[in-house]
Amino acid sequence: MTYDLPALHVAVADVRVIVFESADPEFFIAHGDMRFVTDPDVLAAASAATLAANPDADVPSTLNLMQVVHEEVRALPQVTIGKLNGLARGGGNEFLMALDMRFAAVGKAGQAQPEVLLGIMAGGGGTQYMTSLIGRARTLELLLSAQLADAELAERYGLVNRALPADEIDDFVTSLARRIGALRPEIIAAVETAVTAAGQPITREGLSTENSLLTPLFSADAAALAHKLLAAGMQTREGELNLEALLAQ
Amino acid sequence: MTYDLPALHVAVADVRVIVFESADPEFFIAHGDMRFVTDPDVLAAASAATLAANPDADVPSTLNLMQVVHEEVRALPQVTIGKLNGLARGGGNEFLMALDMRFAAVGKAGQAQPEVLLGIMAGGGGTQYMTSLIGRARTLELLLSAQLADAELAERYGLVNRALPADEIDDFVTSLARRIGALRPEIIAAVETAVTAAGQPITREGLSTENSLLTPLFSADAAALAHKLLAAGMQTREGELNLEALLAQ
Amino acid sequence: MTYDLPALHVAVADVRVIVFESADPEFFIAHGDMRFVTDPDVLAAASAATLAANPDADVPSTLNLMQVVHEEVRALPQVTIGKLNGLARGGGNEFLMALDMRFAAVGKAGQAQPEVLLGIMAGGGGTQYMTSLIGRARTLELLLSAQLADAELAERYGLVNRALPADEIDDFVTSLARRIGALRPEIIAAVETAVTAAGQPITREGLSTENSLLTPLFSADAAALAHKLLAAGMQTREGELNLEALLAQ
Numbered sequence: 001m002t003y004d005l006p007a008l009h010v011a012v013a014d015v016r017v018i019v020f021e022s023a024d025p026e027f028f029i030a031h032g033d034m035r036f037v038t039d040p041d042v043l044a045a046a047s048a049a050t051l052a053a054n055p056d057a058d059v060p061s062t063l064n065l066m067q068v069v070h071e072e073v074r075a076l077p078q079v080t081i082g083k084l085n086g087l088a089r090g091g092g093n094e095f096l097m098a099l100d101m102r103f104a105a106v107g108k109a110g111q112a113q114p115e116v117l118l119g120i121m122a123g124g125g126g127t128q129y130m131t132s133l134i135g136r137a138r139t140l141e142l143l144l145s146a147q148l149a150d151a152e153l154a155e156r157y158g159l160v161n162r163a164l165p166a167d168e169i170d171d172f173v174t175s176l177a178r179r180i181g182a183l184r185p186e187i188i189a190a191v192e193t194a195v196t197a198a199g200q201p202i203t204r205e206g207l208s209t210e211n212s213l214l215t216p217l218f219s220a221d222a223a224a225l226a227h228k229l230l231a232a233g234m235q236t237r238e239g240e241l242n243l244e245a246l247l248a249q
Numbered sequence: 250m251t252y253d254l255p256a257l258h259v260a261v262a263d264v265r266v267i268v269f270e271s272a273d274p275e276f277f278i279a280h281g282d283m284r285f286v287t288d289p290d291v292l293a294a295a296s297a298a299t300l301a302a303n304p305d306a307d308v309p310s311t312l313n314l315m316q317v318v319h320e321e322v323r324a325l326p327q328v329t330i331g332k333l334n335g336l337a338r339g340g341g342n343e344f345l346m347a348l349d350m351r352f353a354a355v356g357k358a359g360q361a362q363p364e365v366l367l368g369i370m371a372g373g374g375g376t377q378y379m380t381s382l383i384g385r386a387r388t389l390e391l392l393l394s395a396q397l398a399d400a401e402l403a404e405r406y407g408l409v410n411r412a413l414p415a416d417e418i419d420d421f422v423t424s425l426a427r428r429i430g431a432l433r434p435e436i437i438a439a440v441e442t443a444v445t446a447a448g449q450p451i452t453r454e455g456l457s458t459e460n461s462l463l464t465p466l467f468s469a470d471a472a473a474l475a476h477k478l479l480a481a482g483m484q485t486r487e488g489e490l491n492l493e494a495l496l497a498q
Numbered sequence: 499m500t501y502d503l504p505a506l507h508v509a510v511a512d513v514r515v516i517v518f519e520s521a522d523p524e525f526f527i528a529h530g531d532m533r534f535v536t537d538p539d540v541l542a543a544a545s546a547a548t549l550a551a552n553p554d555a556d557v558p559s560t561l562n563l564m565q566v567v568h569e570e571v572r573a574l575p576q577v578t579i580g581k582l583n584g585l586a587r588g589g590g591n592e593f594l595m596a597l598d599m600r601f602a603a604v605g606k607a608g609q610a611q612p613e614v615l616l617g618i619m620a621g622g623g624g625t626q627y628m629t630s631l632i633g634r635a636r637t638l639e640l641l642l643s644a645q646l647a648d649a650e651l652a653e654r655y656g657l658v659n660r661a662l663p664a665d666e667i668d669d670f671v672t673s674l675a676r677r678i679g680a681l682r683p684e685i686i687a688a689v690e691t692a693v694t695a696a697g698q699p700i701t702r703e704g705l706s707t708e709n710s711l712l713t714p715l716f717s718a719d720a721a722a723l724a725h726k727l728l729a730a731g732m733q734t735r736e737g738e739l740n741l742e743a744l745l746a747q
């Protein structure tokens with residue numbers, strides 16, 4: 001029971017997007033191993049082994065093992081997408097919430113934090129991640145009721161980006177991942193950094209960060225691409241009406 | 250006209266959940282008394298009487314009476330749930346927004362802040378509570394238009410957790426309250442504290458708070474419960490497919 | 499190519515609401531001029547001309563021209579409403595997001611940030627404005643996929659306040675603008691200031707600001723209006739059931 005963090009540390013030049021899905025049609029990740037509760041030594045041993053296997057990981061003494069793993073996932077330079085075709089509960093749903101975005105299949109997906117019914121609480125980042133995604137009122141409801149949220153409720157609450165028909169989710173996520181995977185890594189990094197700098201409310205610091213990330217992107221390459229797109233019909237009425245199609249070529 | 254704050258101060262060991270609903274099928278709370286506007290002495294007298302009746306209340310000099318009452322409600326250790334079967338306007342809706350969560354009956358519920366049409370503005374916490382719930386753009390729309398939001402719009406905007414069919418809301422809220430009421434008070438307190446510590450964006454401080462609240466919950470009681478649940482089928486495929494039912498036993 | 503900022507600086511006493519819409523049924527604002535990418539001199543010249551024409555504008559050296567324009571729009575004392583009957587992409591959508599609120603026509607509206615497909619990124623405030631409106635997960639999806647969001651998706655994500663049927667949006671926005679336009683400027687200013695002071699989570703400072711803005715509104719005028727409304731039926735059951743109609747008279 002060792003989390004092998006370095007396995008995730010792939011050079012950004014090689015991998016730009018990671019789609020997390022499950023080979024099991026009914027479960028994404030069931031939840032953390034109950035031995036963590038029944039036998040404290042199992043958790044301690046897993047923590048020690050993970051630390052030994054990841055000597056370079058940033059492991060603050062105030063965080064627990066699951067939080068550290070989820071924070072590592074959250075800090076990945078790749079764009080991370082969760083495709084939820086089954087159930088994700090407890091630590092499994094916390095892992096899912098640590099990803100950059102999530103999509104759920106209607107009629108199949110389910111998310112819950114059942115911890116309070118086990119006499120504990122969500123503690124792998126769940127209280128923080130869920131509040132950030134769906135706000136305090138809905139988080140309290142889901143954490144204290146411990147009930148399953150289906151795909152439609154998850155979309156309405158903001159727990160996933162979208163609920164998608166089960167027969168469309170594969171194509172949607174593949175298409176999204178391919179689009180992102182076709183971008184240059186420095187573009188992806190700039191967007192992620194600028195979005196992460198966004199304050200609530202909007203701050204001048206965030207705007208300055210955005211601008212400092214944008215400026216170096218005005219390159220000769222971008223100018224050449226723009227010339228090509230103008231020649232192909234961009235900035236004509238016809239081209240603008242179907243700009244996404246024109247840009248996809 | 251005295252708000253009797255201590256009446257709400259029930260020991261957490263005795264009461265874990267409070268459902269606020271109205272005996273009047275058409276109104277939750279109509280709104281603040283207009284005499285607060287027509288006769289400043291009424292407001293001053295109510296404030297003085299409330300202060301006298303609540304010598305221990307935290308009453309900052311920069312807040313007004315309604316804000317103080319709503320902040321006391323917001324600080325209650327119990328989980329507070331609003332069940333909205335009728336109209337809540339002005340101070341009535343501000344009270345509702347001060348609760349931990351809210352549910353609205355389709356075809357019956359209505360929420361509005363009509364203050365601007367009275368030449369004043371929402372001032373019992375409403376500008377702060379609503380922005381926290383639904384964001385700046387939708388808050389400005391509702392506060393400046395002073396129009397009624399029905400249950401469906403309230404759900405889409407996030408003003409309530411969910412809009413529920415009028416013939417289902419009682420069962421839903423009762424079931425939710427019973428689930429929460431069955432939890433140990435220290436679990437409820439830990440979840441509420443962790444969620445309240447959640448920053449936007451996610452902070453290391455919030456995660457550390459979550460972990461420090463989780464750690465003491467790994468008790469012998471939790472271990473015994475986990476052993477029982479494992480024996481009952483948790484961590485088997487069958488048990489996990491209907492985990493909520495298994496945990497409800 | 500000079501943005502004439504002072505043209506927007508109308509005295510608040512004269513104009514209280516500005517509705518931005520397009521005379522072109524297919525486009526709101528297409529996007530920034532591609533010459534900004536193909537020819538850096540065009541952008542530099544536009545910046546210089548804008549600065550010269552707006553000697554009093556607050557132009558921090560760390561922001562770019564489009565950010566400055568959008569921040570000026572965001573700081574307008576008037577309530578700004580976007581009516582989206584067509585396409586808004588790139589800088590056009592950033593302008594739209596800088597407004598106080600937005601409404602989109604079903605079947606006609608579309609919003610996108612296509613920048614990453616041009617080898618650059620949204621840089622006119624878009625990364626900050628969108629994250630503030632719809633959160634990190636959905637912002638990353640829209641910015642990195644560069645796909646068009648239709649009116650329904652825009653409402654579900656919070657990119658617009660509401661999606662409205664195309665044959666209703668004109669009446670809805672006109673009615674909203676007239677309601678707001680009928681308010682006294684100091685009421686509008688107080689509401690906007692209080693909402694802008696709202697923190698996430700709720701802060702005592704925000705509540706104090708709300709209270710300090712409310713207090714001076716308890717005027718003889720407000721008392722006289724309240725007396726009139728009480729005489730007209732406010733605080734009677736009948737009057738309260740249709741309070742919005744009563745207040746509209």
